Amino acid sequence: MRKHISGFSNPTVKELRALRDKKGRKRSRQFLVEGLRLLEDARASGYIPRQLVMAAENERARDAHPLIETLEHGVEQAGGEVITTTPDILTKITGKSNAQSVVGVFDEFDTSLDRLDRATASLWLVAQDLRDPGNLGTMLRTGDAVGAGGLILIDDCADPFSAEAVRASMGAVFTQGLAQARWEEFVPWLRGGAGQLVAASLRDAVPYRSAPYQAPCFILVGNESQGLPEAYEAECDLRVTMPMRGRADSLNAAVAGAVLAYEVLAGLDRSAGS
Amino acid sequence: MRKHISGFSNPTVKELRALRDKKGRKRSRQFLVEGLRLLEDARASGYIPRQLVMAAENERARDAHPLIETLEHGVEQAGGEVITTTPDILTKITGKSNAQSVVGVFDEFDTSLDRLDRATASLWLVAQDLRDPGNLGTMLRTGDAVGAGGLILIDDCADPFSAEAVRASMGAVFTQGLAQARWEEFVPWLRGGAGQLVAASLRDAVPYRSAPYQAPCFILVGNESQGLPEAYEAECDLRVTMPMRGRADSLNAAVAGAVLAYEVLAGLDRSAGS
Numbered sequence: 001m002r003k004h005i006s007g008f009s010n011p012t013v014k015e016l017r018a019l020r021d022k023k024g025r026k027r028s029r030q031f032l033v034e035g036l037r038l039l040e041d042a043r044a045s046g047y048i049p050r051q052l053v054m055a056a057e058n059e060r061a062r063d064a065h066p067l068i069e070t071l072e073h074g075v076e077q078a079g080g081e082v083i084t085t086t087p088d089i090l091t092k093i094t095g096k097s098n099a100q101s102v103v104g105v106f107d108e109f110d111t112s113l114d115r116l117d118r119a120t121a122s123l124w125l126v127a128q129d130l131r132d133p134g135n136l137g138t139m140l141r142t143g144d145a146v147g148a149g150g151l152i153l154i155d156d157c158a159d160p161f162s163a164e165a166v167r168a169s170m171g172a173v174f175t176q177g178l179a180q181a182r183w184e185e186f187v188p189w190l191r192g193g194a195g196q197l198v199a200a201s202l203r204d205a206v207p208y209r210s211a212p213y214q215a216p217c218f219i220l221v222g223n224e225s226q227g228l229p230e231a232y233e234a235e236c237d238l239r240v241t242m243p244m245r246g247r248a249d250s251l252n253a254a255v256a257g258a259v260l261a262y263e264v265l266a267g268l269d270r271s272a273g274s
Numbered sequence: 275m276r277k278h279i280s281g282f283s284n285p286t287v288k289e290l291r292a293l294r295d296k297k298g299r300k301r302s303r304q305f306l307v308e309g310l311r312l313l314e315d316a317r318a319s320g321y322i323p324r325q326l327v328m329a330a331e332n333e334r335a336r337d338a339h340p341l342i343e344t345l346e347h348g349v350e351q352a353g354g355e356v357i358t359t360t361p362d363i364l365t366k367i368t369g370k371s372n373a374q375s376v377v378g379v380f381d382e383f384d385t386s387l388d389r390l391d392r393a394t395a396s397l398w399l400v401a402q403d404l405r406d407p408g409n410l411g412t413m414l415r416t417g418d419a420v421g422a423g424g425l426i427l428i429d430d431c432a433d434p435f436s437a438e439a440v441r442a443s444m445g446a447v448f449t450q451g452l453a454q455a456r457w458e459e460f461v462p463w464l465r466g467g468a469g470q471l472v473a474a475s476l477r478d479a480v481p482y483r484s485a486p487y488q489a490p491c492f493i494l495v496g497n498e499s500q501g502l503p504e505a506y507e508a509e510c511d512l513r514v515t516m517p518m519r520g521r522a523d524s525l526n527a528a529v530a531g532a533v534l535a536y537e538v539l540a541g542l543d544r545s546a547g548s
Contacts, residue, residue, distance in 0.1 A: 041521070044521065045521070134408060138526045138529060141522065141525065141526055141529075142525060142526070142529055143520075144519075144520030144521060144522055145516075145517070145518050145519065145520050145522065145524075145525050146517065146519060146520075147517075147519030147520060168526070170522055170524075171521065171522065172520065172521075172522065175520060175521050209540055242419075242536070243419070243420065243421075243536070243539060244419050245418075245419065245420060245421030245539075246417075246418030246419050246420075246421060246446065246449060247315070247318070247319070247418060247445070247446075247449050248415065248418055248419065248444055248445065248446065250419075250444075251415065251416060251419050251532070252412045252415055252416070252442070252528070252532075254526070254529060255412060255415075255416055255528060255529055255532040258525070258526075258529040258532060258533055259532055259533055259536045262516070262517075262533045262537075263536075265517060265519075266483055
């Protein structure tokens with residue numbers, strides 16, 4: 001199905017624009033993905049947007065962008081809608097002055113914990129109260145790179161479907177498993193199967209370079225300013241220290257998770273090889 | 275010296291507000307640091323603001339914040355200026371609705387390359403065309419954690435004195451050396467002394483876990499979307515690969531730099547011990 005929108009007051013513009021806010025996303029359970037590159041990543045992972053919105057100029061530029069044409073076909077075949085509009089309206093929808101030329105609307109994923117199959121990966125990332133959507137997207141991207149199964153968001157994390165998180169994930173939001181749960185749900189789920197819970201800590205911890213990591217390993221990262229609550233640290237099977245040689249005693253949360261994830265990856269490979 | 279500002283049209287308000295923009299910072303060669311925590315970090319590193327600006331309510335709340343009083347004394351002793359104003363004007367200066375209650379104005383540092391003494395550290399971070407101020411600040415913070423000597427910004431990087439970079443650095447902008455240079459200046463400077471230039475690469479590279487790192491080691495990280503130019507990679511003494519097990523073949527720039535920095539730290543410790 002195709003349609004053209006030329007008026008700012010068109011109700012579809014309002015609906016699309018609402019997806020910029022968490023409230024709007026929660027209501028429609030949909031989210032926006034901006035830019036051809038991310039939309040291509042989505043398609044390569046088997047995700048086709050419900051709606052594809054683009055500035056009308058692109059109709060003429062399509063020969064230069066065969067990927068856009070491929071996307072359009074995909075959307076129409078899947079029963080979705082291709083919407084052409086003006087650059088100004090696209091800017092209004094995305095809220096960016098230099099709006100990407102193409103925007104897709106996707107259904108949010110089911111993020112219940114029991115959708116994750118821990119047997120599918122030897123490494124998982126877990127974030128608690130991670131508030132920065134850029135950090136959240138970066139953790140998804142890191143998870144993709146280390147071959148993690150996915151990211152489990154504990155308690156009050158940023159919305160993984162915000163434009164900023166999706167962008168920072170560089171498409172990994174479509175490749176990584178994603179779950180949202182309270183700590184009180186997560187712990188029984190974790191203990192209902194094999195799994196080693198690991199966190200960086202300053203308390204009662206072993207050096208991170210020689211720690212006995214075991215698959216499936218769940219790497220727990222805490223809130224950007226508070227770190228992990230003491231009770232959460234106490235629940236961990238393994239607490240590790242990382243060198244801190246400066247004035248501060250902490251790293252950016254996404255950075256700490258990544259350094260630890262790469263170390264766990266090497267540790268698991270070592271024990272698999274021995 | 276003390277003064278109180280009650281009017282939005284006061285020229286000092288305009289001057290302070292201009293520091294939010296790169297153009298304003300370049301003109302006055304000063305930058306803003308927001309929040310008591312960062313100002314305390316600065317003071318602990320020996321940096322006292324030229325001007326300290328706070329909402330007048332803090333005058334009464336000072337007993338609850340002895341650190342603010344200490345800061346005020348420091349500023350006055352150093353010949354600086356303590357400015358009290360209204361919460362609304364402070365909000366106008368910082369551009370944030372929930373403005374931090376205290377803001378300091380500092381002189382920008384001299385960031386010429388010849389101010390760095392490579393003999394002072396075995397590890398240095400180098401970023402090329404790093405555009406995101408959050409990534410830049412995160413690299414400073416990581417540098418502090420691994421005991422790096424500083425961060426060298428090559429070509430067209432984000433402004434290290436932007437509020438976002440300063441905030442993401444968590445005070446490391448005051449503890450890490452900081453230099454800005456074009457590639458054409460950096461290479462002769464680097465080759466004018468001992469130094470191993472290392473970058474993550476997909477070309478002609480050795481595994482990053484077993485690479486022969488040597489101090490002083492300069493870790494070069496490229497632009498967020500383009501990576502490093504081929505000629506820059508070719509200049510490196512060592513190119514290393516990091517595992518990429520997912521769909522994508524890259525990490526967030528600040529994350530890649532941090533994973534590599536922690537590996538170099540361990541590698542240098544190993545060779546120092548053997």
